[in-house]
Structure formats: structure tokens, C-alpha cells
Amino acid sequence: MVRPCFWLLLLSWLSAPAFATALAPGVHWVQGTYAPPRQPDGNSVLFETPGGWLVVDSGRHPAHARAVLAAAAGRPLRALLNTHWHLDHVGGNPALRAAAPDLRVYASPAIDGALGGFLADYAAQLRMLLAREPGAAAAADWRAELARIERGDALRPDRKLRGDTVLVVGGREFRVGFAAAATEGDLWVFDAASGVLAAGDLVTLPAPFFDTACPERWRAALDRLEATPFTRLVPGHGAPMDRAGFAAWRKAFGRLLDCAASDTPEAGCIAGWQADAQSLLPDAAARQQAAELLAYYLPAVLRNPATANRRRVPAPAA
8 A cells, every 4th residue: 555644744854955065075975854744855975077977866845855965066977877776766856857968867677566566556546645635745745746756767777677787987987786675676886986876765864764664685695785895884764874874774674574473472573673773763752753753663564464465566755
């Protein structure tokens, strides 16, 4: 089931305006945001090359795309790589294409199945919600979301990546990894020169987003990230982390899956995540938000025989 309202309730903590932060020389992070009642934007990362910028993920809303363009500081956007097909990571593709007509977009083929499956179902749900004559603010958000889906061809990549590869942009090499874990096709980008790894939704805060995932394949993908010699990792949502932070996140993730597979009450698994990921949850609000997310995911996904550990087309709400 597609659940936009679930995310509207649980992601209200992402409320700051988008801005860019320098992570290393020539590497910028554009923070994903959420401004109620709209759906969220994921993080974007910009890597500078002699021929222009490689952008990783485009967010969802026009304001996020404008922040990406501002971070580019007038230098051309050369390439865009979408780590996965969720609308908060590909919804800005049309705006960036319009601003940079020569932009080349890279992604996995998973968006093809999503546009014919869950995104089509999501669009049908949005039309049904709009038919109920919602308030002006909600209606505007839902119409914009529907328009993103209906522009499906503008979300598709120019080149589909089906496995690990070396991507050359503007004369610089970037290592791209592939896994079917958080979705049917997740990519991540590692820049050896800066040590920055853009992980997409293989790492998210304040908790993992399990709507579209195969948890055990996800665990294996995290092992591959650990083997990458990064110094800074940018998650799909949340603040960048160093290797110690990722090690804490990965350990917490594994212990959460083990707890979900046990007879431990849900409250115990949630408390375990909060304790294991404590260094990454900066305040009581973040811990509460993690608890709300996991209170949903444990029964609906991790302990649901109909969804756990099986290959599924991703849901669109993340």
C-alpha cells in the first residue's frame, strides 16, 4: 500500500530551508528538507570536476533544485546520478535538465518498473484524494506530486547502470556501486580524491526507511560500503557521518534486524535502536522520531510475512 500520509506525519522534523555545506574542496552537500505539508527532499551531493559538476540526487521540490544550482556557483552541471528512483531523489530531474540542457542522467533501470507499478498506484491514490476536495495547501502539494509522476519520461535516466562501474565525468573518475537492497536498484558514488561517499537511502536517519527494502540484501550492501575507504559518508537523509558514525549505524542496523527476527517485544527493539544509534540521534526529538518510524516498520514490514525479505517493487512515499 502506498502511504503518503504516513510520511507527512513522521517526517515533519525536516523543516529547515535547503542550504549547501562544503564537505571537502570541490564537494558540497545540499541538505534534504521537509516543509509541511509537503513531502520531503533527500540529500544531494555535488562533486566538482574540470568539466563541471557531478550531482548525486536532485531532491523533489523546486526550492531544492534551486539550492543545487546555487551550490554549483555558475559552473555547468555535467552529469546527474540518481541513487534510486524515489521521488525525493529524482523529482528535481526535470528542473536540473531545464537549467542544464546538456546534462546526462545516470540511474538504475528500477524506475521503469516503479513507473508502471507503485508510482502508477500512487498516482491513482493522489487522484482519489484530490477528488475529495482537500484544503488548498494539501491540494497544491498533491497536484504537484501527481505532476511529477505524470512527467515520468523526464525522470528516466539517459544511461541505465546495471552493476558496479567507473563513471568518468569531466575527466575525473568516480566509483559507482550497485545493489538491490533499499530498492530494486540502489547506486552509491565514491570519490577517492575527497574520500566522500554518497550512499543514498542505504543509510538514513533517524532510522532506516524499510518501505521498499529487502533487509538481508541491505545488510550485505552495508558490508560493501564498509569496505569502501571513505572518510565521510552522506546518507540519503540526515547529516553526514565519519567512519565511526557509519560503523555505529551499521551495527545498530544489524542488531535491529536480529531483534526483529526474535521474540523480543517491539518496544525492546526500538529501545535497542535508540541505544545503539545514540551517537547519531542528537536529541530527544530525533529519538522520538526514530521510535515512531520503527513502531510502524516492525509490524508492517520487518515482522510481516507478506513483506519481509522478499523482492518487492519500491513504494513511492519515501
